Amino acid sequence: MNHKAAVLEVKGLRVSRGGAETVNVPSFSLFSRETVALIGPNGSGKSSFLLSLACLLPSAEGDIFFNGELINRKKLTEYRRSLAMVFQEPLLFDTTVYKNVASGLIFRSVSPQEIRKRVESSMERFRISHLAERSARKLSGGEAQRTSLARAFATSPVLLLLDEPFAALDPPTRKNLTDDLALALRESEIATVMATHDQFDALYFADRLAVMQKGAIVQMDATFSVVKHPVNEFAAAFAGMENILKGSVLKAENGMFSMSVGNETIQVTGVRLPGEQVTVCIRPEQITLANSRPDRLLSGQNQFLCRIVRIITLGLYSRVYLECGFVLVSAVANQTVQNLELSHDGKVYALFDSSALHLLDG
Amino acid sequence: MELVFDGIVTAWQLLISLDQELLAVTILSLKVSGLATFISVLIGILGGTCTVLAEFPGKRLLISLVNTSMGLPPVVVGLFVTIMLWRNGPLNMLDILYTPTAMVIAQTIIATPIVTGITIASLQSLPSNMKLQILALGASRIQMVWILIKEARLALLAGIMAGFGGVISEVGASIMVGGNIKGYTRVLTTATVMETSMGNFDKAIAFGLVLLLVCFIINYFLTRVQQKERLR
Numbered sequence: 001m002n003h004k005a006a007v008l009e010v011k012g013l014r015v016s017r018g019g020a021e022t023v024n025v026p027s028f029s030l031f032s033r034e035t036v037a038l039i040g041p042n043g044s045g046k047s048s049f050l051l052s053l054a055c056l057l058p059s060a061e062g063d064i065f066f067n068g069e070l071i072n073r074k075k076l077t078e079y080r081r082s083l084a085m086v087f088q089e090p091l092l093f094d095t096t097v098y099k100n101v102a103s104g105l106i107f108r109s110v111s112p113q114e115i116r117k118r119v120e121s122s123m124e125r126f127r128i129s130h131l132a133e134r135s136a137r138k139l140s141g142g143e144a145q146r147t148s149l150a151r152a153f154a155t156s157p158v159l160l161l162l163d164e165p166f167a168a169l170d171p172p173t174r175k176n177l178t179d180d181l182a183l184a185l186r187e188s189e190i191a192t193v194m195a196t197h198d199q200f201d202a203l204y205f206a207d208r209l210a211v212m213q214k215g216a217i218v219q220m221d222a223t224f225s226v227v228k229h230p231v232n233e234f235a236a237a238f239a240g241m242e243n244i245l246k247g248s249v250l251k252a253e254n255g256m257f258s259m260s261v262g263n264e265t266i267q268v269t270g271v272r273l274p275g276e277q278v279t280v281c282i283r284p285e286q287i288t289l290a291n292s293r294p295d296r297l298l299s300g301q302n303q304f305l306c307r308i309v310r311i312i313t314l315g316l317y318s319r320v321y322l323e324c325g326f327v328l329v330s331a332v333a334n335q336t337v338q339n340l341e342l343s344h345d346g347k348v349y350a351l352f353d354s355s356a357l358h359l360l361d362g
Numbered sequence: 363m364e365l366v367f368d369g370i371v372t373a374w375q376l377l378i379s380l381d382q383e384l385l386a387v388t389i390l391s392l393k394v395s396g397l398a399t400f401i402s403v404l405i406g407i408l409g410g411t412c413t414v415l416a417e418f419p420g421k422r423l424l425i426s427l428v429n430t431s432m433g434l435p436p437v438v439v440g441l442f443v444t445i446m447l448w449r450n451g452p453l454n455m456l457d458i459l460y461t462p463t464a465m466v467i468a469q470t471i472i473a474t475p476i477v478t479g480i481t482i483a484s485l486q487s488l489p490s491n492m493k494l495q496i497l498a499l500g501a502s503r504i505q506m507v508w509i510l511i512k513e514a515r516l517a518l519l520a521g522i523m524a525g526f527g528g529v530i531s532e533v534g535a536s537i538m539v540g541g542n543i544k545g546y547t548r549v550l551t552t553a554t555v556m557e558t559s560m561g562n563f564d565k566a567i568a569f570g571l572v573l574l575l576v577c578f579i580i581n582y583f584l585t586r587v588q589q590k591e592r593l594r
Contacts, residue, residue: 056494058417077502085498087491094513103509104499155500 004031005068007191008053008159013062015048015215022048023060023215030159035185035192037202037223039238040212046195049212050161053193054085066159081108083159084152088167090144092136097128097147100136104155122154125184142173149177153184160185162194166201178204199238203227211235231361233279241281241358242329249276256300256354262326267300267354279360284319284331286356290349291340300354304328308346311337322350369567376568383544388572391549394462395530398469402477402525405470407518410481411507415493425482431475436468440538443468447539460541465549468535473525480521484514519588523581530577550576 006029015023023045030036038046052060055076064071064079071079084104092100101122105115123129126146131139139147145165152160165181166174182205185192196202202209202223209226211219211234219231230236233244247261249272257272258265259280272278293303306322318337322328328350342348376384413424445451447459458464488510496506511518533551540547542556550573557566 051494054494054498056497077500080498081500083498085495087495089489089491091489091492091495093509094515107499107501107505151499161498 006030006065007032007067009065009068010053011063011065013049013052013060013064015045015052015057015060017048017057017059021215023052025049025062025215025217028210028217028220030191030193032158032191033189034207035194035205036208036210036220037206038193038195038210038212039197039202039235041197041234044212044234045215046197046212047163048215050085050163050193050195053159054080054083054161056085081155082157083161084155084157085161086145086148086152086163086165088164090136090139090141090148092139092144092147092151094137095135096132097123097134097136097139097143098132100147101128101150101154104151108155118154118156119150122150125153126150126180140173141169142177145169145177146180149181149184153188157190160190160192162192162196164196164198165194166198167196181205197238199240202238209235211238229358230281233281233360236281236358236360241283243284243287243327244279244281244360245326245357246277246279249274249278264304264325266302266357268357268359269300269355270357270359272359280357281360282352282357284329287328287330287350287352289320289330289332289336289340289342290351293349294351298353301351302354303349303351306348306350308342308344308348311342311344313337320348322348324350365563366567369564370571372564373568373571376565377572384568384572386545387548387550387553387569388576390462390547391530391551391573392576394465394536394549395469395526398466398529399473399477399522399526401466401470402473402529403522405474406477406521406525407481407511409474410478411485411511413478413482414485415507415510428475428479428482432479434472434475435534436472436532436536437534437538439468439471440535443471443535443539459539460543460547462540462547464539465536465547468539469529469532472532472535473529476525476528477521480524481514481518484517484521485510487517488513516588516591519584519591523584526580527577530580531573 008030010025010028013023013025014021038049040046048057051057053064055064055071066079066082093103098119101119102115105118123132126149128143128146128150131143136144136147166177169177178201194205206223208220209223210217211226211231213232213234219226219235226235227239230239230241236244245261245266247259250258250260250265252272252274255271256267256269258267259278268280304324306324306328308320309323310321312319313334317331317333320330320332320342322330330350340348413421443464444459446453447456447464448454492513493506493510496509501509531551533555536549537552537555540552542548542552550569554566554569554573557569
């Protein structure tokens with residue numbers, strides 16, 4: 001991706017709000033046709049970062065380069081006319097759907113014929129042509145967000161900033177709109193930055209993920225890399241690694257170490273020094289369950305006799321919550337639950353390989 | 363009750379005969395209060411918008427002062443304007459005391475905080491990200507302000523109604539700075555007060571009824587515009 005010129009480049013971006021630093025991003029680049037998802041917990045600075053990318057936060061410091069050109073006060077309106085931003089709330093104007101979709105073009109003094117052409121095309125793309133003359137105040141949540149997206153796309157932006165655009169929608173509406181937006185993005189050259197804390201949205205849209213924590217991007221990489229090698233607890237939880245275990249290294253040799261977690265000892269593949277505090281994580285589906293202790297324990301394999309705290313059935317699989325001296329969650333097929341006759345307060349062995357444990361930084 | 367009935371009959375007669383004095387007083391009332399409202403709408407909407415959009419120290423204090431001024435007693439305004447325009451006052455060179463111009467100034471001072479206060483409240487009640495959304499759509503600052511005012515138009519119409527209602531019905535300031543001079547500064551409210559003090563209740567009722575009618579017609583028109591917008 002880096003062989004291409006960046007559409008957007010950010011250098012030394014800092015934002016302070018109410019005396020506290022909310023964004024501190026030394027560098028960030030975005031390329032044409034790519035989507036970067038900003039993920040992070042509430043208050044991690046995702047929205048502030050998006051707003052500062054649009055030069056909408058007066059307190060932001062730093063340089064923003066759009067197509068290699070530094071954005072200054074004089075170029076602000078011109079720059080904003082190259083981008084579009086969609087917020088969590090649709091923020092429609094108190095007029096018809098048609099006029100809402102046309103508003104960005106009216107600001108740009110586009111000719112009426114061109115406005116008609118582009119508005120109709122954008123409304124068609126987001127399947128709201130039949131709502132053209134309806135008042136924006138009389139739309140459902142999904143229709144309103146469709147209108148907001150159509151308004152953004154009508155301006156043919158080079159850069160699209162999405163601030164949790166589906167957060168307020170119910171699941172079926174969300175699903176339909178997600179598909180339409182994905183199609184619209186695929187058919188365009190638009191570079192997109194999307195703030196979200198929804199795992200599905202991020203994985204569905206993003207070419208790259210940027211993990212934000214306390215205003216800083218702590219990890220930015222291709223989506224699969226972040227999912228496979230998360231750097232912190234949030235990214236790990238986001239990637240589905242629900243079992244996060246903390247402890248100190250007891251012994252280390254031959255590329256492996258043992259660590260104490262609760263009253264138990266776990267074998268982990270990796271290099272750490274004795275006494276060091278470490279955090280490891282593992283996906284629920286990487287923990288297998290057995291009724292009896294295996295005859296022969298493989299090198300690096302962990303096994304614990306656990307008490308079953310709770311079993312939750314979710315469609316084709318079940319989540320089994322275990323107390324093993326520390327808490328583990330295992331995801332197994334419903335058939336396995338039946339075969340092993342798992343039940344609340346029963347005993348079961350939990351097995352996982354030392355190499356399945358992922359070490360988190362810091 | 364007879365007094366009231368006689369008053370209504372006289373009022374009706376004055377109205378259908380298009381009494382010249384009643385007509386002149388009504389027209390002057392509309393001119394003075396209409397102009398004062400117009401000026402206060404210009405100042406109030408501009409001032410209110412600037413107050414909401416700008417960030418400066420003392421902003422909350424200013425908003426509190428504006429809100430307090432929404433209830434300015436007309437007699438206090440009348441006293442202040444009279445002192446300013448009095449023969450020894452700082453603005454005596456204008457020589458406009460006891461003229462319709464002085465009445466317009468006094469009524470503008472009364473109506474401006476009302477329009478400003480309602481403008482501030484209506485703009486602040488818009489979604490907090492609306493301004494950012496407008497700018498992100500590529501609007502210039504002037505376009506942004508215009509759209510915000512359009513978005514708040516229903517509440518602003520209420521502000522205009524409140525401002526006009528406040529000045530067309532006030533008597534204290536008009537009598538103090540206008541002097542209730544027949545054929546020159548006499549308006550519906552001052553005429554009503556004068557006729558009442560002279561015991562001419564029939565004429566006082568006639569002026570009072572016309573005042574109510576004028577208020578009703580103008581507010582009815584503005585309310586229709588407002589409700590039409592709301593239901594659109």
